[in-house]
Amino acid sequence: MNGPRPDMDFTPVRNGMDYLTSAVLHLAPTPYPSRDRPINDRELKYAVLHLQAATEVLLKARLVREHWSLVFKDPGKAARSAFEQGKFESCSINATMDRLADIANVPITQKQRSAIKDLAETRNALTHYGHTANAYAVEARAVTVLNFLLDFVPLHLQPALSSEAKFVHESMGAVAIDVRRIESLVKTRMQELAGDLRGLEERTVICPQCRQWAVVVGEDPIVCRFCRVSWEPDSAALEYWNDVLRGEFEALATDPCGCGDELVLLANTASNKTKDVGLCFACGTLYERKV
Template identity: 45%
Template sequence: MDYLVSVFQHLTGSQPPDSHALKYTVLHLQAATEVLLKAALSHEHYSLIFNDPLQATKEKWKSGKFNSCGILDAFDRLCNVAGLKLDAGHRTRIKDLTEHRNALQHYGLKHNAYAIESRAARVLEFLLDFIHDHLIPGLEPHEAERVEESMDSFRLQLKAIETLVKQRMNNLRSTLAKFADVTVQCPDCEQWAMLAYNGEEGPRCLFCHQIWPNDAPSGAANYAWIILGQDEVTAVQDGGDPPVVACPECGVSALVTEAITAECRPQATGLCFACGNTFGHLVDCEFGCGTVLNISPDDVEALRICSDCIGNQFGRD
């Protein structure tokens, strides 16, 4: 709970928070999340806190001389062993938070104030619900009372942070409405404010100001990995198609085949981050080269073969 006090102090001390406040927001939010998850896990059984539960002993537990499990292991054990119904989306956010914290430790701060504030608000919302639903019921009455006192203050401060985020999104609403066909959820701040196609400037988020200057493929891969949970290596290993392919219109490898735009959500569509074209029906080249083609299902006479494969198979003029 002390970590959470620090998080709220650093997030609400000034607007926007400075780099020092942002650093400790990330560090202490990750620490708070790990401690709170493991506290709830210990209510199920202390051995579940150990990296290897089979090596757990009461003596090691009481002395604190043991290697504990990771934060994602704690989340998974709460679901799979303790039987808690936790949303997979929260696991993704905790994973991103941990990776961000590790990167900060080694390489310094990479995200700006708006992105961190938006991300932190989502994790904090999860933690306050988690504390109320799964931690307080297992505490002694005097402990529960102290935690509840802190929770009242946390809820008010979280509401203030969420209000600021909402106000910034409201200010962007009219602008974003003009680009709904290429607006997607930003992988940095998770707001629906990223212009996947922004002309020659490259993808850009209007909320947190993250940009991928002249690098549509990187923006597309980042979106597919963080927002959609898809990456090329895993997709291919699982026998599926890569999430980002070459666009049949511009030829740049920046076409996300299952993007969800503000205009079409919750339905997925093909969206190229390099030229802004959307594709309702994509088919794979029948020769298995990995090229995708934009062919209408009504066009029964169209060849499902790319030009390269036609040249390789039947010769070129």
């Protein structure tokens, strides 16, 4: 049926998440290249372009939540009418990070700042001048920035949203599924998380989303330390039962936990990845085959 095309509905947040989703798909193409050769040039080029765009848009989207004038190059000359029409010169990515840290109290480490700056420079070189560089080095820079966004979006952007929070949460769940295929990201991120997970092995299980040993039960909400997807304890237990245990009836608890909850499943934990134990997702208590 012919007729007028609907208006495009790409708010800055939706734009940023669209770029992020695209970047991950380019970093994790199907089938994924072997570990002995990098992503092909075209995939890596668009991964860099879209990841840099996602970073700038999502960081500025968070800055707007602090105050709309902060995204102007000179906030002292900000005009609401110019902001609403998009007719203004916005601040640089470096100024954005400075304002997020100094005004919005969003932590950005020097390593993260350097990676974001390097990615922006690589993007500019690819766009305007052509660029020759080691593909593994470019991929490593992209992975560091993606690592940053995996924390930034759910921890600092999503809580500041209202109507778009659900969309961002669902988008990050989809991103988490694709992230599992990026070998270099997995290795780097798990190394960084080793300290956070140390001592929690007996209540750490594999994530139903990203398939990394990074979900610590016995917390509310339960959060995957790797992909940052979060659940209420009952939802986490249900998804673990459906996606990891494949809905095996034998894996359900026969008795409730001593805490009064019935979220005990037959699970494997990071302390012994082959041993079946009863594990309460609500309080994190271990039981010897209490199922």
